[in-house]
Amino acid sequence: MSELIGREKEIVQLDIYLQKFLSGAGRIVFITGPQGVGKTVLVENFLDSVRKTYPNLFVAKAECHSSETDTAFSPFNQVLNLLLSTKDSKGRIVVSNKFKKFMLEYSPDIAKLIPVFGTIVSSMVKVSMGVKKILFEKEDDIREESDENRILEQYTGTLFKVAEQTPIILFFDNFEFADDSSAKLLSYIGRRVEGHRVLILVSYDKISDKEHRISKIEKELQSTKISDSLDISRLSKDDVMKIIDSRYSPNDFSRESKETLAEFSNNNPLVVDLYLSNLRDSGKVVFSEGKWHLIATVSEMREMPRSIHELCEKRFEQLSEKLKEILTLASVVICALKSSSFPRL
Ligand SMILES: Nc1ncnc2c1ncn2[C@@H]1O[C@H](COP(=O)(O)OP(=O)(O)O)[C@@H](O)[C@H]1O
Ligand SMILES: [Mg+2]
Numbered sequence: 001m002s003e004l005i006g007r008e009k010e011i012v013q014l015d016i017y018l019q020k021f022l023s024g025a026g027r028i029v030f031i032t033g034p035q036g037v038g039k040t041v042l043v044e045n046f047l048d049s050v051r052k053t054y055p056n057l058f059v060a061k062a063e064c065h066s067s068e069t070d071t072a073f074s075p076f077n078q079v080l081n082l083l084l085s086t087k088d089s090k091g092r093i094v095v096s097n098k099f100k101k102f103m104l105e106y107s108p109d110i111a112k113l114i115p116v117f118g119t120i121v122s123s124m125v126k127v128s129m130g131v132k133k134i135l136f137e138k139e140d141d142i143r144e145e146s147d148e149n150r151i152l153e154q155y156t157g158t159l160f161k162v163a164e165q166t167p168i169i170l171f172f173d174n175f176e177f178a179d180d181s182s183a184k185l186l187s188y189i190g191r192r193v194e195g196h197r198v199l200i201l202v203s204y205d206k207i208s209d210k211e212h213r214i215s216k217i218e219k220e221l222q223s224t225k226i227s228d229s230l231d232i233s234r235l236s237k238d239d240v241m242k243i244i245d246s247r248y249s250p251n252d253f254s255r256e257s258k259e260t261l262a263e264f265s266n267n268n269p270l271v272v273d274l275y276l277s278n279l280r281d282s283g284k285v286v287f288s289e290g291k292w293h294l295i296a297t298v299s300e301m302r303e304m305p306r307s308i309h310e311l312c313e314k315r316f317e318q319l320s321e322k323l324k325e326i327l328t329l330a331s332v333v334i335c336a337l338k339s340s341s342f343p344r345l
Helices: 008-021 039-053 076-083 097-106 115-138 144-165 179-189 215-222 237-247 257-265 269-281 297-300 310-317 321-341
Strands: 027-032 056-063 085-087 092-093 167-171 198-204 227-231 285-288 293-295
Touching: 008 027, 008 198, 008 227, 008 269, 027 039, 027 179, 027 215, 039 056, 039 167, 039 198, 056 076, 076 085, 076 115, 076 144, 076 167, 076 179, 092 097, 092 115, 097 144, 144 167, 144 179, 144 198, 179 198, 215 227, 215 269, 237 257, 237 269, 257 269, 257 297, 269 285, 269 310
Parallel strands: 027 198, 027 227, 056 167, 167 198
Antiparallel strands: 085 092, 285 293
16 A cells, blocks of 8 residues: 555544544545546555554455446445454454354355355255245236345345444445446435444546446445545645555656646646656656656656546557457456446346
8 A cells, every 4th residue: 555645634533523423423535636636546545544442443445347338236245254253263354253144044145145155055045045936936926126125125134234233344345346336335324323333435536437336325324424425635746646656666757857747647646657657668768876756858758648548548548469468357357257247237
């Protein structure tokens, strides 16, 4: 994890939300801002210090990826997998005994989606599903909607059950890429979280939230006062220059060139990072005699693309043909694996 530069005000604010939660108020906190502004690094640093100060809390993070927008409940399955796992005497990861019985009895539909349940669940769930099927077939009129509610209830019930034993902090990163089922579940949990020992931090980029799905949930929950919002604004130019110095240490970059980089990137640290990596790829940032040197002129720097997308494309173009082929293949395989591992709802 990168060292956090600046963001003192945001840390104070996150700490206020944490204190509210510790005093018993379950909450959802939305953390918004453009891509690369520093949402992930802020929350990760904050949670790192929370783990040290409060070792008894359960802290888990799940990332949402654009390749998973159709994988039902993906971020929730990731965190429940962590919540329900423990190590046995031989150091193997197994389902925690504390929750095994509860899950199989009350949450069988979701237990089979949680990787740690693996094979133990399949036989037991089959039995319970078999019983349900018989019951369901007796009732002609089981609507899809009540099926969905049952699943939302099972996820929420499991989370609250675990929280009875240990207060939980969850961090869902890049929630704009969450699947629709997870968005529904977040809203469902949000409306019931008060009074439970659960704090959920949700980061997302409003621009990528094209259908305003998460913004809508955020507004809905705000109106009932169970959520808070933290908008992450741009860093100051000085902080961006400090990030450059910490990434390229030691260096002899001139103040003017660092200011130019900050200005071109609109003080966005991710853009600065990509910018400098591109300059390094093309031999304009070099390490010699124990120091980093920047040998690009301002006009050469002006020719560089400035959007995150173009900067990534440019880096990709500079890779060897073999590496490009491997990366393309890997991304196809990962997409295929991810979309086949969980059922679509
Ligand atoms: N305040 C900061 N201090 C140090 N590095 C930062 C800071 N903000 C952003 N960065 C760096 O910039 C890059 C993008 O930050 P990230 O947290 O991934 O942005 P976001 O999650 O908003 O897309 C990362 O490499 C991160 O380490
Ligand atoms: Mg991020």
